[in-house]
Amino acid sequence: xxxxxxxxxxxxxxxxxxxxxxxxxxxxxxxxxxxxxxxxxxxxxxxxxxxxxxxxxxxxxxxxxxxxxxxxxxxxxxxxxxxxxxxxxxxxxxxxxxxxxxxxxxxxxxxxxxxxxxxxxxxxxxxxxxxxxxxxxxxxxxxxxxxxxxxxxxxxxxxxxxxxxxxxxxxxxxxxxxxxxxxxxxxxxxxxxxxxxxxxxxxxxxxxxxxxxxxxxxxxxxxxxxxxxxxxxxxxxxxxxxxxxxxxxxxxxxxxxxxxxxxxxxxxxxxxxxxxxxxxxxxxxxxxxxxxxxxxxxxxxxxxxxxxxxxxxxxxxxxxxxxxxxxxxxxxxxxxxxxxxxxxxxxxxxxxxxxxxxxxxxxxxxxxxxxxxxxxxxxxxxxxxxxxxxxxxxxxxxxxxxxxxxxxxxxxxxxxxxxxxxxxxxxxxxxxxxxxxxxxxxxxxxxxxxxxxxxxxxxxxxxxxxxxxxxxxxxxxxxxxxxxxxxxxxx
Amino acid sequence: xxxxxxxxxxxxxxxxxxxxxxxxxxxxxxxxxxxxxxxxxxxxxxxxxxxxxxxxxxxxxxxxxxxxxxxxxxxxxxxxxxxxxxxxxxxxxxxxxxxxxxxxxxxxxxxxxxxxxxxxxxxxxxxxxxxxxxxxxxxxxxxxxxxxxxxxxxxxxxxxxxxxxxxxxxxxxxxxxxxxxxxxxxxxxxxxxxxxxxxxxxxxxxxxxxxxxxxxxxxxxxxxxxxxxxxxxxxxxxxxxxxxxxxxxxxxxxxxxxxxxxxxxxxxxxxxxxxxxxxxxxxxxxxxxxxxxxxxxxxxxxxxxxxxxxxxxxxxxxxxxxxxxxxxxxxxxxxxxxxxxxxxxxxxxxxxxxxxxxxxxxxxxxxxxxxxxxxxxxxxxxxxxxxxxxxxxxxxxxxxxxxxxxxxxxxxxxxxxxxxxxxxxxxxxxxxxxxxxxxxxxxxxxxxxxxxxxxxxxxxxxxxxxxxxxxxxxxxxxxxxxxxxxxxxxxxxxx
Numbered sequence: 001x002x003x004x005x006x007x008x009x010x011x012x013x014x015x016x017x018x019x020x021x022x023x024x025x026x027x028x029x030x031x032x033x034x035x036x037x038x039x040x041x042x043x044x045x046x047x048x049x050x051x052x053x054x055x056x057x058x059x060x061x062x063x064x065x066x067x068x069x070x071x072x073x074x075x076x077x078x079x080x081x082x083x084x085x086x087x088x089x090x091x092x093x094x095x096x097x098x099x100x101x102x103x104x105x106x107x108x109x110x111x112x113x114x115x116x117x118x119x120x121x122x123x124x125x126x127x128x129x130x131x132x133x134x135x136x137x138x139x140x141x142x143x144x145x146x147x148x149x150x151x152x153x154x155x156x157x158x159x160x161x162x163x164x165x166x167x168x169x170x171x172x173x174x175x176x177x178x179x180x181x182x183x184x185x186x187x188x189x190x191x192x193x194x195x196x197x198x199x200x201x202x203x204x205x206x207x208x209x210x211x212x213x214x215x216x217x218x219x220x221x222x223x224x225x226x227x228x229x230x231x232x233x234x235x236x237x238x239x240x241x242x243x244x245x246x247x248x249x250x251x252x253x254x255x256x257x258x259x260x261x262x263x264x265x266x267x268x269x270x271x272x273x274x275x276x277x278x279x280x281x282x283x284x285x286x287x288x289x290x291x292x293x294x295x296x297x298x299x300x301x302x303x304x305x306x307x308x309x310x311x312x313x314x315x316x317x318x319x320x321x322x323x324x325x326x327x328x329x330x331x332x333x334x335x336x337x338x339x340x341x342x343x344x345x346x347x348x349x350x351x352x353x354x355x356x357x358x359x360x361x362x363x364x365x366x367x368x369x370x371x372x373x374x375x376x377x378x379x380x381x382x383x384x385x386x387x388x389x390x391x392x393x394x395x396x397x398x399x400x401x402x403x404x405x406x407x408x409x410x411x412x413x414x415x416x417x418x419x420x421x422x423x424x425x426x427x428x429x430x431x432x433x434x435x436x437x438x439x440x441x442x443x444x445x446x447x448x449x450x451x452x453x454x455x456x457x458x459x460x461x462x463x464x465x466x467x468x469x470x471x472x473x474x475x476x477x478x479x480x481x482x483x484x485x486x487x488x489x490x491x
Numbered sequence: 492x493x494x495x496x497x498x499x500x501x502x503x504x505x506x507x508x509x510x511x512x513x514x515x516x517x518x519x520x521x522x523x524x525x526x527x528x529x530x531x532x533x534x535x536x537x538x539x540x541x542x543x544x545x546x547x548x549x550x551x552x553x554x555x556x557x558x559x560x561x562x563x564x565x566x567x568x569x570x571x572x573x574x575x576x577x578x579x580x581x582x583x584x585x586x587x588x589x590x591x592x593x594x595x596x597x598x599x600x601x602x603x604x605x606x607x608x609x610x611x612x613x614x615x616x617x618x619x620x621x622x623x624x625x626x627x628x629x630x631x632x633x634x635x636x637x638x639x640x641x642x643x644x645x646x647x648x649x650x651x652x653x654x655x656x657x658x659x660x661x662x663x664x665x666x667x668x669x670x671x672x673x674x675x676x677x678x679x680x681x682x683x684x685x686x687x688x689x690x691x692x693x694x695x696x697x698x699x700x701x702x703x704x705x706x707x708x709x710x711x712x713x714x715x716x717x718x719x720x721x722x723x724x725x726x727x728x729x730x731x732x733x734x735x736x737x738x739x740x741x742x743x744x745x746x747x748x749x750x751x752x753x754x755x756x757x758x759x760x761x762x763x764x765x766x767x768x769x770x771x772x773x774x775x776x777x778x779x780x781x782x783x784x785x786x787x788x789x790x791x792x793x794x795x796x797x798x799x800x801x802x803x804x805x806x807x808x809x810x811x812x813x814x815x816x817x818x819x820x821x822x823x824x825x826x827x828x829x830x831x832x833x834x835x836x837x838x839x840x841x842x843x844x845x846x847x848x849x850x851x852x853x854x855x856x857x858x859x860x861x862x863x864x865x866x867x868x869x870x871x872x873x874x875x876x877x878x879x880x881x882x883x884x885x886x887x888x889x890x891x892x893x894x895x896x897x898x899x900x901x902x903x904x905x906x907x908x909x910x911x912x913x914x915x916x917x918x919x920x921x922x923x924x925x926x927x928x929x930x931x932x933x934x935x936x937x938x939x940x941x942x943x944x945x946x947x948x949x950x951x952x953x954x955x956x957x958x959x960x961x962x963x964x965x966x967x968x969x970x971x972x973x974x975x976x977x978x979x980x981x982x983x984x985x986x
Contacts, residue, residue, distance in 0.1 A: 014826040015728065015761050015798050021663050025832050030839040033619060041618075060609075065616045068609030082584035085846075086576040092592075111566025116812040118563045153651055153816065153842045164691075168520040189839040195667070230515055263515045300515050314614040316845035318651065318816075328514045337526050341687045343654060346844045347814030 027192035031185045031451020032063055036435055040445040055443030059475055061463045062445045064239075064407045066313025066377075069466035074312060074373050076366045077355050080106070084115050084351050098364040106351045115347040121340040123151025123321070124347070127354040131321055134357030139286040144323065150335070151321045151353065153345045155269050155306035158322035160190050162302050165335055166231050166263060167196040176227035178219060178262070180211070182410060182452035182460070184239040197227035202455060205412065208401050209241035213252045220260055232262040237270040237281065237405030240452050240462040242385070244279040244404040250287045257299055264301040269320075272310035275382035276404040285325060301325040307352050309407065311377040319349030319356075381407065384465040384472055391476040397487055398480075403465060410449065410462050413483065419490035431459040437486065442478045522693045529683060530927050530946045531560060537931065538940050553938035559958040559970055560942045562737070562902040564811030567962030572810055572871065574864040575853045578604070579846055582613050594863040604849050613845040619838045621649040621819075625852045632855035633821065637784035646822045648833065649843045649851065653767050653804040653818035658688045659840065660800045660820060663833055664728050664761060665694045674725035676717055676760070678709070680905065680947035680955070682737045685765070695725040700950060703907065706896050707739035711750050718758060729761040730754070735768040735779065735900030738947050738957040740880075742777040742900040748785040752797055762799040767818075770808030771961075773880045774899030783823055799823040805850040807902060809871070811961065817847025879960040879967045880904075886971045892982045902961045905944070908954050908978075914985035926954040932981060937973040 018026065037060075044058050060068065067073065076099060083089050083103035090100055109126045111117030122128065128151065132144040152158035167175040176197040179187045183200075191198045201219040203209045211234070223229050234253060236245045245253075257264045266284035274281050285303055289296040307319035324332065360367040385403035392400035392411045400411035415423075415430050423433035431448035439445050449460025467475055542556055558566075565571060574597060581587045581601035588598045607622045609615040620626065623644070630642040650656040665673045674695040677686065681698075689696055699717035701707040709732065721727050732751060734743045743751075755762045764782040772779045783801055787794050804818035822830060858865040880898050887895045887906045895906035910918075910925050918928030926943035933939050944955025960967060 014824075014829075015759050016664060016829055017826055018828045018832070020666055020669070020728075021829055021832065022665050023668050025663050025836050028832075028835050028839055030835065033838040063616060065609065066614075067612035068615040070610055073612055073614050078584045082580040082587060085583055086580035089580060089587075094590075110814070111563060112568055114565035114571055114814070116571050116810075116814045117566040118561060118813045153844075156840075157842060165519060165523060166516060168518055186839065193662075193836070193839070261515055312614075315616040316608075316612070316614045318842050318844045326514075328517055331514070331516050331519060334519050334523050337528065338523055338691065340529075341526065341654070341658070341684060341691055343652060343684065344814070344816075346651060346816040346847065348846055349844060 024193050024195045028189045029185070029192070030189045031447050034447075034451060036432065036439060036445060036447065037062055039436065040439060043439070043443065053443065054441060058439075058443045058445055059467060059471070060445045061467065061475060062447045064309065064464055064466070065315050066309075066407070066466050067315070069464070070468050070471075071313050071377060071466065072373070073314065074370065074377075076360055076370045077312065077314070077352060079366075080355055081348060081351060084348070087113070096365045098360055098366050102355060102358070106354055110347065115351060117347070119344045119347055119350060121342070121344050122336060123149070123345060124350050124354075127151060127350050128321075130354050130358045131323075135283075135285070135323060139283055139289070142286060142289045144285075148324050148327070149321055150324070150339060151319075151345045151350050152339075153320070153342070153349065154308060154315075154318045155267065155304040155320040155322070156186050157318075157342075157345070158302075158304050158320055159186065159265065159267065161335070161338060162265060162322065163190050163194055163196065163231075165331065165338065167191075167194045169228055172226060173228045175231065176223045176229035177231040177233060178216065178223075178229060179233045180235065180238070180453075182240050182449065182454055183233075184235055184267070185451055187233055188453070197223070199223040199227070199229055200453060203238070203241060203243070205401065205455070205458075208404070209238060209243040209410075211245060211249055211253065213256050216253070216256055217260075229260070230263055231265060232257050233265045233267065234284070235267040236284070237268075237273060239267075239270065239406050240408045240410040240447075241401070242403040242406045242408055242410065243401070244274050244276065244281060247280075247282045247287060250282055250284060251291060254284070254288055254291060254295060254299060258295055264299060266301060266303045268303055269306045269309045270406040271305065272378065273381060273407060274405040275385045276402055279404045281405070285323065288325070298326065300327060302327075307349065307356055310356075311374045312352075312356060313377075314352055317349040317352045318346050319353040320345075321353060380469065381465065384469060385409075387469070387472065388463075388465050388476060391473075391480065395480045395483055397483055407464055407466060408462050409465060410452070410460050412449075413459050413461065414487075415459050416487060416490035419486065422490065431461060434459070434486065435461055438479065438482050442482055444475055444478060522691050525690045526687050527690075530924065530930075530943050533923075533927065534560075534930055534934060534940060534942070538934060541934070541938070551938065552936065553973070556934075556938045556940060557966060557970055557973075558940040559962060559966070560940055562807065562959050562961060563813050564902075564961040565813070567959065567966050569811055569961060569963060570871070571812065572853075572868060574858055574868050575810060575812070575850065577864075578853060579849060582846070582849060585611075596858060596862040596864050600853070604852065608845065613849075615845070617649075617843050617845055617848055619840075620645075620834070621647075621843065621848055625848060629819070629851060629855050633783075637781055637787070640784050640787040642821070646825075646830070647819055648822070648837055649817070649819045649848055650837075650840075651816040651818070651843050651847060652806065653765065653802040653820075654684050654688060655816075655842075656800075656802055656818055656820035657685065657763065657765065658692070659833070659836060660763065661688060661692050661694060661729075663829065663836065665692045667693050669726060671724075671726040674721050674727040675763070676714065676727060676730040678731070678733065678736075680738050680944065680949055681731075681733070683946060685731060685733075689731075695721075697721045697725065697727055698948060701736075701739060701741070703739075703896060703950070703953070706899075707736060707741040709743065709747055709751060711754050714751070714754050727758075727760065729763055731763040731765065732782070733765040733768075734782070735766075735771060737768065737901050738903045738905040738944075738955075739896065740898035740901040740903060740905065741896070742772055742774060742779060745780050745785055748780060748782055749789060752782070752786055752789060752793055756793050756797050762797060764799060764801045766801055767804045767807050768901045769803065771876065771902060772900040773877045774897060777899040779900065783821065786823065796824060798825055800825075805847060805854050807961075808854065810850065810854050812847075812850050815847040815850050816844060817850050819851065876961060879962065879964060883960050883967060883971060886975060890975060890978050892978065898960070902959050903957050904960055905947075905955055905957045907944075908956055910954050911982065911985040914981070917985070926956060929954070929981070930956060933974070933977050936980075937977045939970055939973050939977070941974075
């Protein structure tokens, strides 16, 4: 109990203190919005107040937020959502017929024809049906049951829900969850929050961040000494690394999961973001079923998708879903119960998801514009991916794997010994020191690799490839110049 | 639901070797398992069946089902506020702003809101603590509500709904590494989601009974008794109150709130004040006063020591925008070091939809007199609900076998139903709780879906039903008509 004097009068200790609060919550860190972002926000405030700096704006290349970086929303999606928000607009002839039809269908499935009514906790039924049909089409006809679809508040919500269901046991029997290094820090934060044991497996930087089953096995066997491994998480396409797993690799992972009796969690939110020649998105579910009934009827899996990435970039709507495969029926009942505690996912997000899985068809009025906008976004991203890799690889001291997919680059930076020492002096991890300096000197906000995990003695940063091409060129140039200066300063 | 004992690795391998494939995901955490299956689930299943039968043309004494179980105004034909929906539509599709079909104040508000978004789009992520200018306005609105009691925007944390916020705060309070389980004092009756949240986090519910005979008053002696009963069994850390109430429609007096605050202070309990129905007050002599305001007006030592979290949302009140998923918590007197961790937790969890955050601004800064949208906005507010409450209360109380405390606020009517012993017996035979049996019969015979008191907790041997009055007048009239017919017959049949 802390006793602090306030104005000379001793006050009683707080009821809720850092000593008696939930210890797991204290272990939660989330690098993407961590201290460097807080400093970036502070700097923005200073700029607004007229403080002079070597730059006029902070470029927040730390978070995968497409619209914040100037990407335009897809017209069709916003038209339908506007119609859903204010149905009087259905009388307005400025809206195309296909948009109106979609809106009417969605509203018809809402209580009182309003997106302000609660939906079923699992999500609006006709949306789940549309999602199932989309999955079937994507996966070459492999059946998808709408009852196995759970709509959620973004994919993160579904991921956390699934982990809540999976994590149990005490001491040596505590659930262990395998996650890649580097990883998207939502996973490590959620595992800390739930008190689960994190089992890290390293992606191979030399081989374009590919996943190696031998490494999975090594990590798993070591982990069996102190926990009960039950889950294997894969992010494909990868975040922060951008690698797109080959079909063979996915098969190997599935085989491994079966052998080792692991629940597979396949985070596939970047499934439309594939750029590199020769790379293709293969859904875990499709590969699973193509491996035959020995696998498809036994391996337990959850796949996740969202409306925040791909070509939509609609992070602010919080739309997403998960599909569960081969889940024990009684467990499914528990899952259904668990999601009801949050009442329901945001209905506008559910409506948006419905449009994403049910886009304009070739015979519909909005098709041409829709495809034009979609293609523009994805091809711009592909171009920026290529540009980024090229630029960084030309800088001595920066090596960058090809950005095969997703929205980020995760280059490796060589830091001089003296810089590492300086960082230690300041009580900072070396790549955090590097990124902080970059922020202060150039107004560019990146996330240090230490926030995602990396091999001991290596340093990285994650940068998004989202700024508009011209701005991205400037950002890349500034980072290049900074890196050269920084290296010289500490030579 | 019972689960077999924990499948350890050896056992799993043995089973595998026998060619029997056991699932990976079988053993679930006790916390998840402890969430009770709702009584509503049973009723809903039957309701779905009846709906199918109706659509297949099966003859019934009614043409359609009426579900008044949930506090979901739009699904019960309460119309969304025009101003709100016009602003949201313009934010979603800014092309609308160049149209003069939308009133000026709508266009100006939409422009202001969009201007606060990164990239000028509702599709960008919200900062975890929301848009500073909006939160600033929210804090000013709270200050105004509380007669000038200061409100620090840094202590406001937005979320996808008040239950989400409540779960986060409870999560921080629950210490599963402590020798005794964390306990939270919770009212009886209490709405279901709060109980589920508490249990799903591994905390214990310490029930305290509201006094039905005294208009569901919260009595300190009862809080004391509840606290005593928890000794040795769990570690009580918090006291959850909901004002105005749910399911019971009380509105706490200032005096009552003071007593609760004093109790919390004395017993060193963290106060969780769920105030989502603060805009739903009907009683002529009732007034909503926030816990924060009463706390401040009590002065030191209470005002700067009692730790309080107040919750609000866009789901209730005049807006009724349940589907948008927007809410917030305001923290008062918390240890700043703890608040840092709460901030971290929220960063990871950052999931408030932009439209919901906008709805918070629209709720707390509605059109003012002189604004083009004001007349329509003002006309729609309130009147209908007051009438519904009056009618429902009168009708229910006029039926022998029903007794309903005054409904001063909230969204529900929670009358006590005096079930005849023969009905109770029949319920037992059918393996149902007596009030669930009553609700099932009401559903079958009259096509009205209400929820049983056992869902919320009640004194042993008493039975209640709950139904929502935030609905169109037509729906309420229908419900009352059908309920009257049913109840009269039911009481006669089982007398």
